[in-house]
Amino acid sequence: MQIKDLFSKKKYATIPTERPKREVPEGLMNKCPKCGNIQYSKELEKNLKVCSSCGYHGRLSARERIAMTLDEGSFVEYDETMESVDPLNFPGYKAKLEQQKAKSNLMDSVVSGEGAIGGFPVVVAVMSFDFFTGSMGSVAGEKITRAIESAHLKKLPLIIFSTSSGARMQESILSLMQMAKTSAALAKFQGDGGLYISVFTDPTTGGVSASFASLGDYNLAEPGALIGFAGRIVIEQTIRQKLPDNFQTAEFNMQHGQLDKVVHRKDMRTMLTKLLDMHMVKEVSVSE
């Protein structure tokens, strides 16, 4: 499947249907932010936005992730028109929201819905760092909660791809409470036997890391993803020490027992399919 396929599913007429045109020379080539390797954009996309030289996993928008992960044409979106109302009348928030919508072609930082992976029906919620640094306010919290409730009601597995800077401070306490709301919904779903696979992608920090993202029955991550609660700068100021380069990477978290597996992007669909398959109840005889 190609990334451009996802654009055929766009539902709004006003939303541009293509990324910036490829005629512009800057769009033709791409420089890896990690190793500086220069690659053709086309090659990079074919490579699922993973650097062919150093393996750096580039950030994906929610729609790119969905196109890459779900069975082609299987995705049906939930709550696609849900948007923020600036509940605290926070200075500058409304304008910032409009700017983020225009920039990302999204209504908020979560895209949710149902579809299939490897033929297995699933409910998915995917976060997008390109909308407001993936921050969680009322809309993100509500969409995640509804996705959990939908999985519960339909007895489907739930997969959430997280990427977020944490709580959206323009909704202050309402954002903070979304951590409790989503976690409480998981308590019900998981308590009732529901399967939840959490996938950390780069970066997942703060209130999202400290709520639903860490609560998977299986916690996976993409290589190199930044995962943690507090930010590096705050920690360095607190402990008055430089932190090592690998601090809070997926590999660091794996080493410290916080993850089940680090999975390369090209293997993610296969891994998810395998995990889903493990949870399908089948009539089998194990005694041969």
Add this chain to the structure above:
Amino acid sequence: MSELPFEKPLNELRNKIKELKSLSDGTGLDFSEEIARLEERCKELEDTMYRELTAAQKMQLARHHQRPTSLDFINAIFTDFIELHGDRLFADDLAIVGGIAKFNGLPVTVIGHQRGKDTRDNIARFFGSPHPEGFRKALRLMQQANKFKRPIITFIDTKGAYPGDTAEERGQSEAIARNLREMAGFGVPIICVVIGEGGSGGALALGVGNRVIMLENAIYSAISPNGAASILWKDASRADEAAEAMKITAKDLLQLEIIEEIVPEPQGGAHRNLEEQAESIKASLGKHLDELLEMNENDLIEDRYHKFRKIGQYRMAEAEAGQAIE
């Protein structure tokens, strides 16, 4: 009592009265009229000033170093407190205290963030900012309460979870997240009291209650106003402005239906009169506990679920003409 910057005019008046009194004693001259006039003004100023505190001033009161801590309230409100220690996994984090005690004769589990009383105590307690082992100790005690059908009462008072490398290594995110999920599922009454500063996820990790009540000058927010100011405006000195914008006071949170009740503070703040403050908290706890003790396990879980489920404001955008949704 040490004075806060905004209390300066009040203290100047008080000092002037004191001066006049001692002058009158020393010289035998009669200043009684002048003293009475100043005392009147002092009282007026006190009444208006404390009635109309800004969010930033409340923040100063909430962070006052003499403000009563969880242990102060635990000792004043409960009897027979037995402190229990450790998470059984790694350590005993002194930034969180907990144990069993009696509330008007009823055995309950009490847990709270614990700031230090002086510098040494503060260092031992990480200024009330827990590591994962603190949250895991709290969880262990709550699971124990759930097993023995004891109500849980928590006191929230922290700047936030400890931002340190060792905390990250041991799973700070997971520890907080797990508490949120597990607290949602306990079949016993849970009442949370925000007594000082409710800072972010580290506060919420003790905050998933059937009832959340807040002292009048306490604050509760997703990020500290100082942090918000430096991120939003690259200027931490605009914390006062951020405090107003972020709606962090008990009054704001009652309006937003995040909390159920505001517990009034003695004039000038909780540190002015611990006994009076403990009494009013106790009265509120008693009232809420009586209501919750009427509910069965399932009702308690559902009641708590719905309290948090309804939080959040959003809308469905209307499709504009020509943009019909398929």
